[in-house]
Amino acid sequence: MISRLTDPRLFKSILAGFVSFTVALLIFFNINAILNPRASYPASLKKAPTILSTSSATEEMPGANERCSQLPGADDVLVVVKTGATALRERLPVHFQTTLQCIPHYVIFSDMEEEFQGHHIHDVLSGVSARMKECAPEFKFYRDLHENHDRVTEFMRKNAHFQQDAWHLDKWKFVPLVERALLAKPDAKWFIFIEADTFLVWSNLLKWLAQLEWTRPYFLGLPVTMEGQLFAYGGAGWLLSRPAIQRMTQHMASQNDNYEEFTNKTSYGDLILGHVLEQAGIGLTGGWPLIQRETPSTMEHTEDLWCYPIVTFHHIDAPDIKSIWHLEQNWIADALTPLLHFDIFNNLINPLLSTKIDDWDNFSDGEEKALTADEGFEDCKRICEADVQCMQFRFTPRKCTISHSIILGWKADSSMNSISGWMIERISRAKASVQCQRERWISTD
Known part of the structure; x- marks a missing residue:
């Protein structure tokens, strides 16, 4: 494959x-x-390959198993999905077929109010002040979108820049998203915010939250610092406890205009939210490696994270969502332990590794060695063999790069002449040595 x-x-x-x-x-x-699902991805798009798929694209997905829909703690959590009218038609259907079947309480926020496949989609930007909707340049796209409410697909086809325009508008969603989430389910103890290309391992999330005290003002996510501001990377998903949202909304009650002005001059919505929460006195607790910004195919698989459970992946497309969903459903039915990074690697990534794959980039980014014009893939392999910690390598003309971590990667453009290889025996030995004897969760205690 x-x-x-x-x-x-x-x-x-x-x-x-x-x-x-x-x-x-x-x-x-x-x-x-x-x-071979990856072969159809143009390398210029730099899109992660589809991993092992257990069903064809036309096969109807099975319903959630009984245990999945009756997991302890589910009624205490609201899942908030952030998307946009130009993206939801492609990205939401697979979530309706998979993870959302298990989740009793969820709400979907977008930039336009509509009904989609029997689900109500809320316009999270409806509460932005009329003045800001007139003066902020991003809202021109918002107005155009609403004028084409009944023909969004045609609107996208005629607007070559719709993806870029939608991304710029997206920064306005983060703060009102949190405020509207509390209104949607004021009795929820926890609120998790994901995007339409985020995969949520629902069973693991509930196990994680059971380790935490919801009455504390928690802000959990994948830490990123940009422009001097610490915040949670949005696409990986982030969590807030009810007290945290209550504190934030109380803080904002008299300062909403100030934060709209701050949003107007700031580029990143997750940075804006991090700033508001910090101003409200709510610090960020790092959730890595439970919370991931990568896909299983693009992340570094190392022994030090294999025993951690996985809660989210980002940039996940529909076939990969189905693959991980199948694995999680089988796991819930047969195992009481959480789904670990090791289980993802062992079931979905390891079967795809090989001693040699042509036109492939496995993201080896360690030691780099120049080669002569006469040296090739086998010479690069010998360089990796000489380093006892080397797990994989990538050959391109006149260059060999090795790596101590394991990454599947994706198909490379044939013009790169990139050939990737993995040290299969070393990887097998590393797998055999893994013993995850206790659950490793992230906690502030």
Whole structure:
């Protein structure tokens, strides 16, 4: 499933006439989509590859198992999904088919009020002051979007810059998102905020929250510092306890105009929220490695994080969501322990590793060694073998780069002449040595 190989059995069946030519083509493309889903991703998009898929794109997803829909603590949590009208049509349906089946209380906020596949989508920007909607440049896109309420798809097709415009508008959503979340479920103890390309391991989230005291003003997330401000990276998801939101809204009651002005001159919505929470006296507790900004394919898999549970991934597309969803559902049904990073690696990443993959970038970013024009992939492999900690390497003409961590990576443009390899025996030994004897959660105690 690593390289785009031709299955001889398939061609024999075609040539033998066991199936019609049309049906054979359909079978070929369906099998290839499952066995080699990454091949269709243009390298220029720098999109993470789809990982192991257990079903075809047309297969209907199974419902949530009984344990998933009856997990302890579920009624105490509100899941808040932040999206936009130009993105939700592509990104939300898979969540309705998977994770949201397990979650009893969730609300979806966007930049336009609408009904979508039987779900009400709330306009989180409706409360922004009329003055700011007139003077802030990002709201031109908001007005255009609302004028094309009934033909959003056509609007996107005619507006070549809609993704960039939607991203600029997005910064205005973060602060009102938190305020509206409390109104949506004022009795919730916890509020988790995710984006439409975030995967939430719901069962693990509830186990994590059970370790924490919700009456404290918690702000949990993946720490990032930019422009001197510490904040939680938005795409990875962040959590607030009810007391934290209450303190923030009380703080903002007399200063909303000031924060609108601050938002107007600041580029990043998650930075803006971090600033507001800090001003309200609420500090950030780091949630890494439970909370991730990467996908399973792009993150560094190292032994020091394998025994930690996983709560979120970011930049996840629909096929990968289905893959992780299947794994989580099986885990909930069969195991009482949380789903660990090691389980993700062992089930979804390790089967895809190989001694050699052409036109592949595994993100090796450690020691770099210049090669001669006559040296090639095997010479690069020997460099990795000489370093007892080397787990993988990447060869490009005249250069060899090795790495002590394990990353799957993604398909590279053929013009790069990038060939990746992994030290399979060393990885197997590392896996065999893992013993996760206790649950490792993040706590401030």
